[in-house]
Amino acid sequence: MTNKLLADSHLHNKETQFTSVIGMIILISSLTMLFVALIASYGVLRVRSVNWHSHSMSYYSLSIACFNTMLILFSSYSYSTIVKHVKALNLTKTLYWINSTIGIGILFLFLQSTLWYLLTNSGYSISSHQAGSVFYMLSGLHGLHIIIGIISLFWLRGKILTSDNHVNRAQLVGIFWHFLTFIWIVIFFSVIIY
Amino acid sequence: MHRQNKQTFWSKSIFSLDHKVIAKQFLFLGIFFLLFGGYLAMLMRWSLTHTMEQLPWWLLGDLLYQESPVGSGIIGPDAYNQLFTMHGTIMIFWAITPILIGAFGNFLIPLQIGTGDMAFPKLNMISFWTMFLASIVLLASYLLPQGTAAGGWTAYPPLSTPVGGIPGSGQAYWTLALTLAGTSTLMGAINYITTIVRFRAPGMSYFRMPLTTWGLFLTSILNALFVPIIAAGLIILLLDQVAGTQFLVAGQKATIPGGDPLLYQHVFWIFGHPEVYILILPAWGVVSDLLSVFSRKPAYGYKMTAICMCTVTALSGLVWGHHMYTTGMSPLLGKAFMFLTLLISIPSSIFFLNWLGTLWKGALKFEVPMLFAMSVMWVFGLGGLTGLYNATITSDIYLHDTYFVVGHFHYTMAASVMFGAFAAIYFWFPKIFGREMNKKMGVVHFWTSFIPLNLVFFNMMVMGYAGHHRRIFDPSEFEFLKPILGLNEFMTLAAFVLGIAQVLFTINFFYSIFRGKIATKNPWNAATLEWTVSEPIPHGNFAIIPEVFNGPHEYSNPNVKGRDWISQSEKINS
Amino acid sequence: MNFSEVYSRIKIKSKNQLKLGGGIWFLDPPKDVSLDGYRIDDVIHYTDGIILFYFGIVVLLMTYFVIKYRARPGHSAEYDKGDRKKNVIITICMGMMVFLTIDVVIEGMAFRDLKQAFWKFPKGENVVKVEVMPQQFAWNFRYAGLDGEFATADDLIPTQNQMHIPVNTPVVIQIAPYDVIHSFFIPNFRVKVDATPGMVNTLWFQATETGEFEIACAELCGNSHYRMKGVLTVDSHEDYQKWLSSQDEEGEPEEDDWGDEDEGVPTFWGWSWKEAI
Structure with a gap:
């Protein structure tokens, strides 16, 4: 492996880069509308309900959720480091941080599944009450998008190893990755904490 | 076929990245479902006039309803509910959307703005195959033992959840298929918007784009913003259907308290109302352009029309409550929705007047596409005006959920949108397939569609005004419906003629693909950029990216000598 | 502007008083035996009449155009883009006229009827x-x-x-x-x-x-x-x-x-x- 693969990325056409950014912005707008609609639905259900079972997660489950929140925040930091190293044409460090981010993503999903398992076994299931339904629905949908994000990271890793034009690609996947972090923060505070 | 880097069968036709091939794929899918959805309508009309009688051989009764619980070859009440559900769903999402937006959006946008392909060709291909997957899921529900979805195309919960009592998992398949279809549309929207924003040829400013492109552009913006909202609704509905949640279930049958059926209605119609504008905006654009081509005169008030289309697009997101006047919403909210809904009349009537202005003092050529384009004026005039009855809260109290609404939306959706699509197909067929469709058959198709269509759907409005409520398997149960039933026979006859006309069209369409007269490069002498390239259009469309000097409707310009048109990429020698 | 007040001045006493557009819907609705049903019939009939008027003009115009402006030897189209200020103003005025004579009127009628009848729930012992x-x-x-x-x-x-x-x-x-x-x-x-x-x-x-x-x-x-x-x-x-x-x-x-x-x-x-x- 040489750094030559990263060296060519500065030649990438600024015009086509901007085009893909526009495409990604439209995608993020659409996904925003999706999550806004779901969170607004949650809001409607909660406001209109007589008895909302908030704060009924066990402290142990809650701490897993908190840890996951910090993990995903760290993954955004980890991702930004990837971009930094791509720009600096440092292939070794780029790969190290991509692998780490993938690892963090997989760990996040693993801990989410553990959280689900623990909660379901303690009576906080998808069909025990509306709060449960909302939690599983939102965290599930978010998790599905994290899977897509991890697949994108594998794809990015493959591209870095085999071709050029990385900065743009890394930034595009980054928009999506950071968006997912943001969505999780919203879900965490509005559904789990509040 | 088209030259690409790789020439294998798979990459050339099945998994092609070329927008023109993908457009054809959407077109064939759309026409298939148009015929299938129309067939379902024929079954419904039969059932209404021959309730509980055995289907005749030419409606393939034995094939489909052999295992029918009410008797072999007989449509019963459950089957009838499945029919109107699937008819509505298929016509909207599997016929109109693939034809107008999938096929024509894909084919025309790059060509009309002067570029080589869509911004994201791979995404384009994936969008088609996602739609294909959605189609498989939808059609698979026909193989289920308990049948397909039966909750209406609107699928209101709790009826569409297990609590509602519709047997089997058809409803869940429906929800999944629709979610996949929406994903396909979203991918298309991302592509269309990015392509139009970024890839217009030099000189192709926004206000030099054909109005067809404007329609497709605005449709894509609405799609990008509002399809995710229905996706949200479908996700929570799907969870209610399969995961034991009760987001949308309340009342005595709810085991989890706190659900809200009305939430679904709001989410559904926040998408649903922009959806009807999504369907009609491309048709408006096509009609505006075609009226200009066949009047040999610029589209009257082009900029005004474009701005009106933008205004309608913006307003469309604010009016969804007019589908819910009878749900018991607060009076203030109801009034606000009524006011905003009525406001849409202003831009609509302005661009309708512009259509009239295009015809005025023109030199009208009554080619087949023109017949369809002019008929859109008729049917959209009627359809749009009859929307007023539903916009007004008081008249809507009586007319809501009657055949009046069915007549109204068939005029605006089935008639206006479909005739716009037919106009587009007849007009661009020479460019897509390099051959011409048979003109005589086209004229016959037009009249045998236009007249029966009016006979069917105008009479539906008459029935609705007489009080006939919707989704009724057997109207003979009610005394107040008895005077109306005679009309049913007449409407069914007209509907069958309408159906046969579409078979005629399909024969013309497929025959012409293989055996039609070879078309010249620009048989209509049209000014937009797609007519400057010869069939077979190469991959990449233009050998040299054109430079645009004129607007899209330079017909009968006195500065152009010797002919009554000049292309967008030709300089006018003044 | 309070539409209810403006339109309450239109006194409508008997049923079907405004059957201007009668005849389009050639099947009658079920006999109205309610106190306030006539209001709905009236707004429908008003809408019928005014729609018939405007759509009739459109049909007449289109028929006229089809005959007068059909392409034939010696006849050419006039190159008018309709984008001059005069054209824009006339078109917008015509659109506003349609809006004022249909939308504003039926909106006023609806607001009046909702306030005077449908949303005015009766109270008292005999209800x-x-x-x-x-x-x-x-x-x-x-x-x-x-x-x-x-x-x-x-x-x-x-x-x-x-x-x-x-x-x-x-x-x-x-x-x-x-x-x-x-x-x-x-x-x-x-x-x-x-x-x-x-x-x-x-x-x-x-x-x-x-x-x-x-x-x-x-x-x-x-x-x-x-x-x-x-x-x-x-x-x-x-x-x-x-x-x-x-x-x-x-x-x-x-x-x-x-x-x-x-x-x-x-x-x-x-x-x-x-x-x-």
Whole structure:
């Protein structure tokens, strides 16, 4: 492996880069509308309900959720480091941080599944009450998008190893990755904490 | 076929990245479902006039309803509910959307703005195959033992959840298929918007784009913003259907308290109302352009029309409550929705007047596409005006959920949108397939569609005004419906003629693909950029990216000598 | 500007007074036997007439254009883009004229009618109150009994598919369904209201004639939605009293009655009348 693969990325056409950014912005707008609609639905259900079972997660489950929140925040930091190293044409460090981010993503999903398992076994299931339904629905949908994000990271890793034009690609996947972090923060505070 | 880097069968036709091939794929899918959805309508009309009688051989009764619980070859009440559900769903999402937006959006946008392909060709291909997957899921529900979805195309919960009592998992398949279809549309929207924003040829400013492109552009913006909202609704509905949640279930049958059926209605119609504008905006654009081509005169008030289309697009997101006047919403909210809904009349009537202005003092050529384009004026005039009855809260109290609404939306959706699509197909067929469709058959198709269509759907409005409520398997149960039933026979006859006309069209369409007269490069002498390239259009469309000097409707310009048109990429020698 | 006030000056006394567009809808709606149904008929007829007027102009114009401006040798089109200031102003004015003569008028009529009638719920002793609970696939009607209070022991046993009301008396109904969404529609009264689970909706109307009239379900509710029929009998006052006294009382509620008070679902299938209206 040489750094030559990263060296060519500065030649990438600024015009086509901007085009893909526009495409990604439209995608993020659409996904925003999706999550806004779901969170607004949650809001409607909660406001209109007589008895909302908030704060009924066990402290142990809650701490897993908190840890996951910090993990995903760290993954955004980890991702930004990837971009930094791509720009600096440092292939070794780029790969190290991509692998780490993938690892963090997989760990996040693993801990989410553990959280689900623990909660379901303690009576906080998808069909025990509306709060449960909302939690599983939102965290599930978010998790599905994290899977897509991890697949994108594998794809990015493959591209870095085999071709050029990385900065743009890394930034595009980054928009999506950071968006997912943001969505999780919203879900965490509005559904789990509040 | 088209030259690409790789020439294998798979990459050339099945998994092609070329927008023109993908457009054809959407077109064939759309026409298939148009015929299938129309067939379902024929079954419904039969059932209404021959309730509980055995289907005749030419409606393939034995094939489909052999295992029918009410008797072999007989449509019963459950089957009838499945029919109107699937008819509505298929016509909207599997016929109109693939034809107008999938096929024509894909084919025309790059060509009309002067570029080589869509911004994201791979995404384009994936969008088609996602739609294909959605189609498989939808059609698979026909193989289920308990049948397909039966909750209406609107699928209101709790009826569409297990609590509602519709047997089997058809409803869940429906929800999944629709979610996949929406994903396909979203991918298309991302592509269309990015392509139009970024890839217009030099000189192709926004206000030099054909109005067809404007329609497709605005449709894509609405799609990008509002399809995710229905996706949200479908996700929570799907969870209610399969995961034991009760987001949308309340009342005595709810085991989890706190659900809200009305939430679904709001989410559904926040998408649903922009959806009807999504369907009609491309048709408006096509009609505006075609009226200009066949009047040999610029589209009257082009900029005004474009701005009106933008205004309608913006307003469309604010009016969804007019589908819910009878749900018991607060009076203030109801009034606000009524006011905003009525406001849409202003831009609509302005661009309708512009259509009239295009015809005025023109030199009208009554080619087949023109017949369809002019008929859109008729049917959209009627359809749009009859929307007023539903916009007004008081008249809507009586007319809501009657055949009046069915007549109204068939005029605006089935008639206006479909005739716009037919106009587009007849007009661009020479460019897509390099051959011409048979003109005589086209004229016959037009009249045998236009007249029966009016006979069917105008009479539906008459029935609705007489009080006939919707989704009724057997109207003979009610005394107040008895005077109306005679009309049913007449409407069914007209509907069958309408159906046969579409078979005629399909024969013309497929025959012409293989055996039609070879078309010249620009048989209509049209000014937009797609007519400057010869069939077979190469991959990449233009050998040299054109430079645009004129607007899209330079017909009968006195500065152009010797002919009554000049292309967008030709300089006018003044 | 208060549309209700402007349009309340248009005094409409008799039914079908505004049948300008009569004849487009060649089938008549069921006979209107309600106090305020004529308002709906009138706004529909006004809309008929004005639409006929404008659409008629469009059809005439199109016919004229088809003949006068057809392409023929010696005839060419005029190169007019319609984008001069004059054109824009005329077109916008024409659009506004359509808006003012149709939309603003029907909006005013609707606002007036909603304020004067449909949203003006009657109060007082003589108002007849009925609770309606549609289910798959029947209509249940509950009357309050002598004490005038719902959800008490002297409520009448709910009737199924039979509703009785006295003539010339305001009737207020509250409706909540048992299972899925239904819609209470009486064509002869021009009224309709949805019944959504988890909500209680209110509707009022008044009969002007005696007779039997059909109630239909106007929201798809399942495979027998098409025959979910109720009968509304409008009695004279004496006959209504006779009918009331012939009905049995419900008695004390059972232990296992439907619903659970804690979760906001009413205890009997009836609910305490919502007095907020």
